Amino acid sequence: MSDTLTYDLNVNGEIETITAPAEETLLTVLRERLHLTGAKRGCDQGVCGTCTVLIDGEPVRGCLTIAALCEGVEITTIEGLATPEALDIVQQSFVDTGGIQCGFCSSGMILTVSSILKSNPEAGEAEIREGISGNICRCTGYEKIIDAAVLAAQQINGAAR
Amino acid sequence: MTEVLDTIGQRVTRLEGKDKASGRAQYTDDMTLPGMLYGAITGSPHAHARILSYDISAALEVPGVKAIITGDDYDWFRSGGHVKDETLLAKGKVRYIGEPVAAVAARTQKAAEEAARLIQVEYEELEAVLSIDDAMNPDLPIIHEEFSTYQMKVTDLEVSGNECWATSAEEGDIDAAWAECDAVVEETFETQAQHHLYLEPASALVDVDANGKVTIWGPNQGVHFIQTRVADYLGLPLTKVRAISPTVGGGFGGRAGPHVQPITAALALKTGKPVKITLSRAMDFETCRSRHPSRVRMKIGAKKDGTFVAQEAELLFDGGSFMDETPAVASFGLMMARGPYRIPNFRGSARAFYTNKLRAGSFRGFGNPQTTIARECLIDRLAQALDLSPMAVRQKNAMVAGDKWLGGQEVPACGFAQCLEEVKKAADLDKAQLPPPAPGKKRGFGFSGFAHISSFLASGASVQLREDGTITMNTGGIEIGQGASTILAQICAEALKLPIEDINITEPDTDTTPYNYKSVGSRTTYTTGRAVKAAAEDVADQIIEHAAAMLDCDPAQLTLISGGQVGVKADVTDSPLVNRTITFKEASLRAHYGVGGPIIGTHTFVFDGPPFDREGSKMKAVVFGNMGAYIYGVQGAAVDVDEVTGQVEVVKAWAAADVGRAINPTNIEGQIQGGFAQGMGYALFEEMVWDNGRLVNPTLMEYKVPGVKEVPKVQTIIVEDPEPGGPFGAKGVGEPAMVGVAPAIANAIDDAIGDRPNSLPMTPEKVLDVLDPS
Numbered sequence: 023m024s025d026t027l028t029y030d031l032n033v034n035g036e037i038e039t040i041t042a043p044a045e046e047t048l049l050t051v052l053r054e055r056l057h058l059t060g061a062k063r064g065c066d067q068g069v070c071g072t073c074t075v076l077i078d079g080e081p082v083r084g085c086l087t088i089a090a091l092c093e094g095v096e097i098t099t100i101e102g103l104a105t106p107e108a109l110d111i112v113q114q115s116f117v118d119t120g121g122i123q124c125g126f127c128s129s130g131m132i133l134t135v136s137s138i139l140k141s142n143p144e145a146g147e148a149e150i151r152e153g154i155s156g157n158i159c160r161c162t163g164y165e166k167i168i169d170a171a172v173l174a175a176q177q178i179n180g181a182a183r
Numbered sequence: 184m185t186e187v188l189d190t191i192g193q194r195v196t197r198l199e200g201k202d203k204a205s206g207r208a209q210y211t212d213d214m215t216l217p218g219m220l221y222g223a224i225t226g227s228p229h230a231h232a233r234i235l236s237y238d239i240s241a242a243l244e245v246p247g248v249k250a251i252i253t254g255d256d257y258d259w260f261r262s263g264g265h266v267k268d269e270t271l272l273a274k275g276k277v278r279y280i281g282e283p284v285a286a287v288a289a290r291t292q293k294a295a296e297e298a299a300r301l302i303q304v305e306y307e308e309l310e311a312v313l314s315i316d317d318a319m320n321p322d323l324p325i326i327h328e329e330f331s332t333y334q335m336k337v338t339d340l341e342v343s344g345n346e347c348w349a350t351s352a353e354e355g356d357i358d359a360a361w362a363e364c365d366a367v368v369e370e371t372f373e374t375q376a377q378h379h380l381y382l383e384p385a386s387a388l389v390d391v392d393a394n395g396k397v398t399i400w401g402p403n404q405g406v407h408f409i410q411t412r413v414a415d416y417l418g419l420p421l422t423k424v425r426a427i428s429p430t431v432g433g434g435f436g437g438r439a440g441p442h443v444q445p446i447t448a449a450l451a452l453k454t455g456k457p458v459k460i461t462l463s464r465a466m467d468f469e470t471c472r473s474r475h476p477s478r479v480r481m482k483i484g485a486k487k488d489g490t491f492v493a494q495e496a497e498l499l500f501d502g503g504s505f506m507d508e509t510p511a512v513a514s515f516g517l518m519m520a521r522g523p524y525r526i527p528n529f530r531g532s533a534r535a536f537y538t539n540k541l542r543a544g545s546f547r548g549f550g551n552p553q554t555t556i557a558r559e560c561l562i563d564r565l566a567q568a569l570d571l572s573p574m575a576v577r578q579k580n581a582m583v584a585g586d587k588w589l590g591g592q593e594v595p596a597c598g599f600a601q602c603l604e605e606v607k608k609a610a611d612l613d614k615a616q617l618p619p620p621a622p623g624k625k626r627g628f629g630f631s632g633f634a635h636i637s638s639f640l641a642s643g644a645s646v647q648l649r650e651d652g653t654i655t656m657n658t659g660g661i662e663i664g665q666g667a668s669t670i671l672a673q674i675c676a677e678a679l680k681l682p683i684e685d686i687n688i689t690e691p692d693t694d695t696t697p698y699n700y701k702s703v704g705s706r707t708t709y710t711t712g713r714a715v716k717a718a719a720e721d722v723a724d725q726i727i728e729h730a731a732a733m734l735d736c737d738p739a740q741l742t743l744i745s746g747g748q749v750g751v752k753a754d755v756t757d758s759p760l761v762n763r764t765i766t767f768k769e770a771s772l773r774a775h776y777g778v779g780g781p782i783i784g785t786h787t788f789v790f791d792g793p794p795f796d797r798e799g800s801k802m803k804a805v806v807f808g809n810m811g812a813y814i815y816g817v818q819g820a821a822v823d824v825d826e827v828t829g830q831v832e833v834v835k836a837w838a839a840a841d842v843g844r845a846i847n848p849t850n851i852e853g854q855i856q857g858g859f860a861q862g863m864g865y866a867l868f869e870e871m872v873w874d875n876g877r878l879v880n881p882t883l884m885e886y887k888v889p890g891v892k893e894v895p896k897v898q899t900i901i902v903e904d905p906e907p908g909g910p911f912g913a914k915g916v917g918e919p920a921m922v923g924v925a926p927a928i929a930n931a932i933d934d935a936i937g938d939r940p941n942s943l944p945m946t947p948e949k950v951l952d953v954l955d956p957s
Contacts (some may be wrong), residue, residue, distance in 0.1 A: 059213035060206020062432070064382045065464045069883035072382055100206035107206055117200035120849040123857065124664025125203030126382035126432030132204060151891050158883070160380050160433055161664045163856030164891040166849075 026082045029093050033058070034102030040089065048092055049073045052099060060100035060129045064158075071157030074130030075099050077092030079141070081134045081156075100129035103136065111181075112136045112174045121170035123161035130157050143178055145171070189745055191677045191911045194849045195683050198669045199430070199662060208430040211386035212403050212461040219388075220249055222450050222460035223734045224443070225285040225302045226470065227277035230311035230539040230876025231324065234276060234284065242287065245301065247294035250453040253285040253302075257449070262415035264440055264544075265510040265806055266335040266347075268327055271445050277306070278326055278504035279540050280877050281469035288450040288458050311539040311876050315478055315501050318345040318536035326504065326537040340804045347502055348513045348535040352589060353801040355528030359805030360493035364484030366568040369482045369494075370878045372557045373942040376473040376501075376871040377515070377864070379546055380888050383432020383472055385442040386461040389504035396423045397448045402431040404438040404661050405701030416445040421693075424448070428691040433862070434663035436545035439703045440507055442471050468881035470505075472544035475512055475535075475870055476501040477754045478555040483526075483561045489569055489576040496520040496531040498554060503542040509535045510904035512543070514805040516550025521589045521695040522558055523599045523634040523815050524580045529589060539876055545703060547861065548922045551635060556943065559631040559926035563933060573930065577632050577817075578603050584904075591796030592811060598904030599632065599815035604632065605900045606817040612897075617821060617835060620672070621638045622875050624823040624833075628937025631818050631923035637709040637915030638812035643697030643787035644714035646675060646722050650775055652747045652768035653685040654722070659699025660711040661691055666850035667707045672847050674712045674910045678719035680743045682768075697787060705915030708846065709812045712910040721784030729773050729782075730765035792908070812906055812914045813839040818859070819924035820895075822931040826954060829947030831867055831932060833893070839900035840919065844912035851916050852899045858920020859897045864889045866925035868944050 028041045033056060039052055052058045052075070061084045064072035073084035076098040095165075101111045108118065112135050122128045131154060138145050138153035145153070150171040159167060194953040202208040216369035237253045241483040254274035261267035273284045285302045290723050312323050326345055327333070361367060388490035397419075403409045406426040412459055414424045443460045462470070482495040498516050502509035513533040515759065519529045548555075566573040574828075581600045587593050610628060620626045644658040656675050662668040672686040689695070701709055730749035731738040740760065744750040747767040751760045774782045792811030795802055824830070838855045845851055868887050872879050880886045905912025926944055932950065933939040940949035 036452070039258050053213075058206075059209070062210070062383070063212065063461075064384070065883040067882060067884055070315070070382060104205045109201060113201075113204040116204050119193075120197070120853050122197060122200050122203050123666070123853055124382065124433040125199070125208050125430065126210065128203050129206050129624060155890055156384065157894050158888060158890060159857075160382055160435070160888065161857045162529065163858070163860035164852055164894050165856045167851055168891070 027090050031089065031097060032095065033097045034099060042089065044090055046089050047085055048075065048087040048089040052084060052122055057101050058101050062126055062129060064126065069131040072127055072172040074124050074133050074157065076133050076137055079137055093108050095148045100133060111177050112139065115170040115174035115177065119166050119169040119173055121162065121167040127157060131159065131167055135174065139175055139178055143175065145175055147172060188677055189680060190673045190683055191705060191844065191846050193451065193847070194381045195669055195673055195675045195847055197666060198688065200674060208385050209431050210430045211388050214400060214429065216388065216390055216457040219457040219459055220288040220290060220454060221292040222447055222458050223287050223299035224283045224446060224460070225299045227273060227284050228280065229277055229306055229308055230280050230313070231308065231309040231326065232277050232306035234273060235305040235307055237285065240300040242301040245289065245294050245298040247290035248287060248298045249290065250288045250450060250787050251285060251298065251302065252449055252453060258564065260416055260418040261333065261489040262412050263506055263778060264508045266333050266506040267415065268333050269505045271449055278548060281466070282504065283446060283470065284557060286446045286450055288454050294945050304323055312345055313538055313540065313873065315499050315536055326539060337804050337806060345537045346534055347506055347537045348510045348804065349534040350514050350517055350804040352517060353530045354589065357493055357495060357528045357530040361484055361929045364492045365487040366565055367484040367566040368484035368568060369562050370561060370941060371478060372560065374477045374553050374556065375943050376543065377546065377869050378468055378473055378871055378886060379437030381433030381435060381437050384462045384464055384467040387444040387447040388457065388459045389447045390457040391451040391455060395452065396425065397451055398425045398427065399444050399448060400427050400429045401444045402438050403428055404434045404660065404663055404703055405699060406691045406693050406696065407698050408701050409441055409444055410643040412441045413445050413448050417449060423676060426693045428661050431661060431663045435547045436473055436549065436703060438663065439545035439701055463879040463882060469541065469878050472507065473541055474546040475509070475550065475553065476541040479553055479557040481557040481561055483565055485565050485569065486646055487569060489566070489571045489579045491524060491526040491580045494521060494526045496554060496825060498533040499541060500533065500535040501538050503538055503540045505542040507542045507544040509543065510806045512550040514807055516554050516658035518589055518805065519551040519634065520554040522555065523582045523597065523632055525586060536730045540873055541878065547918045549606050549704065549918065551922050552865065552925060555631065555633050555922050556926045556929060559923065560868045560929050563930045568905060574607050576631055588813060589800060590800045592793045594813050595907045596843065596904050597815060598902040601902045601904065602815055602817040602839035602841055603632065605839045606819050606903060609898055609900060610819050613821065613835055620823040623827055624825050625935040626821065626823055627931040627933065628819065628821050629927045629930025629934055631921055631926035631930065633923040634813055634815045635705055635919040635922060636810045636812060637705045637814050638792065639704060639807060639810035640700040640707060641787065641789040642699045642711045643785065644711065644718040644756040645697050646715065646718040646784045648722055648726065648767060648771045648782040650771055651765055652771055653687060654681065655681065655687045656715065657689045657696050658715055659691045659696045660707045661702040663702060664926045664927065665854060666898065667702055670708050670846050670850060671712060671715050674715045675719045677911065678716050679723055680745045680858060681747055685747065697785065701790065705814065705918045709909050709914045715789060716910040717786035718784040719837065721786060722782055725766060725782045725784065726770045727777065729770035733765050733769070733773065734760055734763055736760055812909060814914050814916065814919055816919050818927045820927040820931045822928060822935060824932055824935045824950060829950035829954065831945065831950060832894045833863060833928060834895040836895050838897055839902055840916050840918045841902040841904050843902050843906035843909045843914040845901050846911065846913050848901060851901055854916050855899045855920045856897045859924055860889045861920035862924025863894065865930065866928040866943060866945060868946060870944050929938045
């Protein structure tokens with residue numbers, strides 16, 4: 023039997039105390055213990071990107087990350103972006119351009135795009151394509167996702183000026 | 184002149200977009216119920232075997248296990264799409280590797296999975312039938328020995344052995360026609376099994392009440408169909424089964440039938456507790472559905488000037504272990520074989536076979552991609568033989584409004600010629616502007632015409648005016664990502680001249696939702712949309728009657744005004760009524776608390792286009808009594824072929840779709856672009872591979888789908904040739920968005936290197952084979 027560990031996670035700015043088997047993945051802890059179900063289990067192999075969350079601002083695969091090793095870092099899930107009143111710029115861009123269809127890839131895509139634009143607010147289409155190349159979307163053909171990212175970049179840059 | 188409308192044609196943002204963007208949208212696996220158990224399934228290790236006995240003793244010892252079910256626990260209740268040939272769990276024998284033979288409900292997922300592994304089943308192996316050729320071999324065993332006892336809807340089916348469907352049609356005098364041709368081309372094409380790869384794996388959550396009524400949540404494309412199929416599997420009346428649609432993570436036809444709902448329901452009934460089953464990606468690959476592999480022999484003949492004279496099509500489909508939608512796929516593939524062209528002499532047949540592999544089922548295109556690749560590649564060959572441009576040959580033979588579809592139905596509208604013209608223009612412009620291919624690569628351009636349907640069978644809708652003047656709309660149109668909810672709300676809003684914000688949509692639920700066949704066949708916009716429009720017009724009529732009574736005038740003098748009001752028609756100028764208005768709220772309050780009762784509009788219909796001429800077109804075992812609202816399109820691709828590696832890169836694509844009337848251009852573009860990507864995967868690399876009955880690539884590591892780096896810019900062209908009968912002239916677009924992609928790419932490869940593979944996917948190996956046949 024596996025060992026059970028107790029540890030603290032910083033998720034969306036809240037400290038959560040977790041008691042779980044040592045090998046439990048971050049995706050399982052988020053979905054089943056913290057009921058943050060925005061991160062999805064699409065392949066459980068780190069290929070599809072639907073489980074993407076941010077650790078210290080960088081996208082990681084929740085299904086390949088051991089939760090107990092995430093003590094002391096900042097974890098951001100899709101639930102951490104919007105306020106109850108409004109979506110953030112990237113989320114709203116996805117809605118406005120039609121970058122969302124079935125929505126199953128959207129959490130991972132939105133977080134990935136957020137991370138790209140945070141580290142490179144000048145990112146153009148080529149950088150966005152490179153940045154989201156680890157996330158699969160089966161519905162959109164990616165074009166409107168790229169449009170969403172470009173729109174968000176324009177808005178972020180516009181707001182900064 | 185197109186009428187100017189308030190909401191139709193607008194880029195209304197997706198109604199559930201914020202829910203999805205914020206992570207709040209609830210997919211099935213996101214939901215839990217108090218006391219919920221977890222389920223797991225034991226699959227067959229054999230492709231074909233008799234079940235001799237079960238031993239569940241070790242599995243029952245696993246702590247937390249609450250129930251185990253095997254085929255022995257159930258009577259021979261059979262279910263199926265067209266032919267009832269499936270049971271809840273394998274009974275008597277197994278017919279593919281992974282077929283569910285037993286299932287477990289337990290307190291934890293881990294316990295359920297451990298117990299499922301410990302279930303022992305004793306088998307007697309049988310020789311497996313693994314291909315169309317195997318299925319035609321009379322020396323191999325029969326997969327469904329009791330075929331003759333299965334319930335089915337048609338009476339003119341003649342098959343034997345492992346052949347499970349045979350359908351045919353004929354028009355003109357094909358035997359005499361070949362002599363009139365100046366050129367005849369004939370080839371055989373093979374296509375592969377493709378997986379839908381909806382990103383949300385199969386999942387079901389089922390609750391049960393004290394009366395034994397089950398409530399089912401799960402990704403689906405039609406709650407009523409899931410309800411009837413689950414009822415069939417469990418021998419229950421429809422009163423004991425309720426299906427609800429939560430958020431659905433993609434469909435593409437893959438949710439058109441049940442997946443884990445029936446087994447989950449059985450476990451809930453057995454334990455009296457809510458049960459959830461979510462499949463791993465691998466189990467989803469192994470046990471849900473695929474596109475039908477096919478072998479298509481086709482022959483087309485034309486006169487010197489390119490006029491088509493005759494076409495022959497012989498389609499063979501590998502249906503897998505169970506019939507599912509195979510009769511409809513075979514029938515539809517046949518009826519789409521001629522495509523949107525005038526060809527006076529036609530003979531076609533489609534045969535389908537049982538094999539010991541995963542059932543093939545409904546998948547975007549539905550038998551149409553398999554025939555379209557053959558026809559469109561042969562049109563290019565014919566053009567080459569006659570020294571004509573392939574595009575000119577398509578234009579010369581393009582059908583127009585008033586022409587007849589195969590089967591004798593006159594088509595009332597047809598924007599195909601315009602689609603051809605628009606794509607040609609766009610591609611010609613790009614030809615001059617695209618940067619040249621890299622050294623060692625050859626550029627080619629290819630095109631494909633195609634058509635599809637957007638209506639068949641029945642839909643209903645109800646539209647209620649609430650006390651504050653807003654609307655609650657209830658339909659069985661399933662939002663699988665295609666934008667159905669938004670489109671249907673736009674139709675409702677337009678019919679009532681209300682802003683979209685005033686339309687509240689209920690989630691499809693068989694306890695309350697009017698019947699809808701399914702959200703398949705690109706039928707939702709036209710078919711469910713038509714029901715919504717008529718139901719909304721019923722509400723408008725009732726509102727106007729109330730307003731007339733309140734204004735003491737003739738209802739004929741009144742009309743709706745944008746924003747939820749009734750006013751006097753523009754041509755009524757000499758009345759004291761001019762400038763008087765009644766709001767929807769005022770009319771609704773009168774109805775609720777004064778006279779007449781709450782205003783509820785309803786409409787139901789079954790597709791009422793012209794029927795097929797079964798005798799005239801010698802149609803046999805075609806499962807469709809009727810279908811129509813034909814939709815047309817053209818796709819084109821520019822490819823660069825690497826002569827050393829055989830790698831094909833699609834550098835640009837163009838896609839025109841005749842949608843009748845664009846209700847929401849953003850959604851249409853999204854369907855066209857997404858359909859191109861899925862069609863490109865089908866054309867170039869997606870393939871489910873079985874080795875001796877075992878699926879060898881059931882993961883996303885091994886089954887590659889198009890990523891952002893492979894998919895080119897797809898220039899979308901929306902053609903609007905209004906469909907009489909369609910809501911505001913609109914019809915569908917979802918499925919055909921992938922139908923012409925593979926032939927366009929194949930023809931582009933041919934244009935680049937002078938030949939192309941005759942089988943999909945066109946992998947680098949196959950491309951190298953045609954580059955250097957030695």
